[in-house]
Amino acid sequence: MSDSAVENTSVLVINYTAPELNHLAASLAQQGLLQQYIRPYANQHRAWERVVERLPGFGRLYTKTFGRRTMPSGLTSGDIREAAVWQDIVRAAALHFGGARAKALSEQLHWSIQQRLAAVAGRHARNARVVVGSYQVSHKAFARTSGVKVLNYPIAHHRYIQRFVAEERELEPSFAATLPDWSQAPAWQEPELDAECEGADRILVGSTFARNAFMEEGFSAEKMIVIPYGADVERFSPGQFKAKQSTIFRILFVGGIVQRKGVSYLLRAYQRFKGPDTELVLVGSYPDDLRPFAPFREDFKHISHVPQAALPEIYRNADVFVFPSLLEGMGLVVLEAMATGLPVITTPNGPGDLVRDGVDGFVVPIRDVDAIVEKLEYLRAHPKERLRMGQNARERAKMFTWEHYRAKVTDFIGSLHENGLPK
16 A cells, blocks of 8 residues: 555454444445454455355354344445454354353453454554554553544443442342353453553444443543444334234343343342243343353243344334343444334443433433333333334334444544644
8 A cells, every 4th residue: 555545545444243343344345444344254245255144054043143244335345454363253152052161261352352352453554544442452552552542432431330240249149150250350451451441542332321430540631532322223223003903011121131131130120020921031141150040930931132123023022121231332222122112221330321311211310120120011011112112112213224324433533633632
């Protein structure tokens, strides 16, 4: 690449798993600002990928796993620099086939992939005028660039999380095994996170809650940039209206079925609320230890992780979405539920920016079983109000599309690219 080309296309984007950075990279590429997008494997519909999709047996497995990693429009194969591909493939296989040894291997590869991405990014950072990197993979690029450094941090600050998790272990010891365990992380992880946070000129988060968590750790408001993520409101839509056949009042939760999402408080609330005409559906993956769920096992229906294409219909078959999360960057599933016309019961800890209390659903305090029960009772008893809130939620979700995210974040990055740091 010539010096003049580098000058005109000088934003480096580094990502591990954050979907928002796929959209950012695509938007920058369309504007001619992208130097390179460094990430693990991406399905770019290359000839060999189309062949793999048609292979008997293996093609089906591919389309359910790696084949789902398609990129938004705007990115070409020349824009993407894949790194740690073989580690990525082996890790996916280990996760698919399961077992204790496979899980241990998966954890090792998880950290190995991050280190590989960081090393590759470091080699490409020198000429970038702006580096936008996801947390855990950006420290080497930040150390080697003289440009503006933007850290994408999709959740609360790591030390805030550690304190919060320690408190939650005391409050809900029976679910402690489902909480994040920082003792399992390698010794280098926290120093590298610290270096990224301290070295960043700006930190990009998805919610007021995440911003406030950083500010509690001493970061200035000026350093924090809040831009909510988006949802595909065409895919996640109410669909064609049809009279509901079932008389069951169906409550839906989607996400990891772990205590970080407030799952114990939902289960306790449902035990008090349930009746012969109600159903609780939990969609997502269980943690390894299922003992915390034993007292509640007859209280809910479980659907394991499903592809995105199957989720809209699951949302449409529900009456209310409950997401009592304790620690969330924003909560994309909340936005998806709203887009499909569901009223939402959630907490301020991430999704609070999305849901207007009493308009699109209800925002209840964290850990408040009584409040969840009260709002469920209200929505069951007032079907017209439930419909009105669902319609409001749909309209509200239209304000948080990926197109809106791309426009806002690329305007921000563009201002850095043109003028350096805003004053």
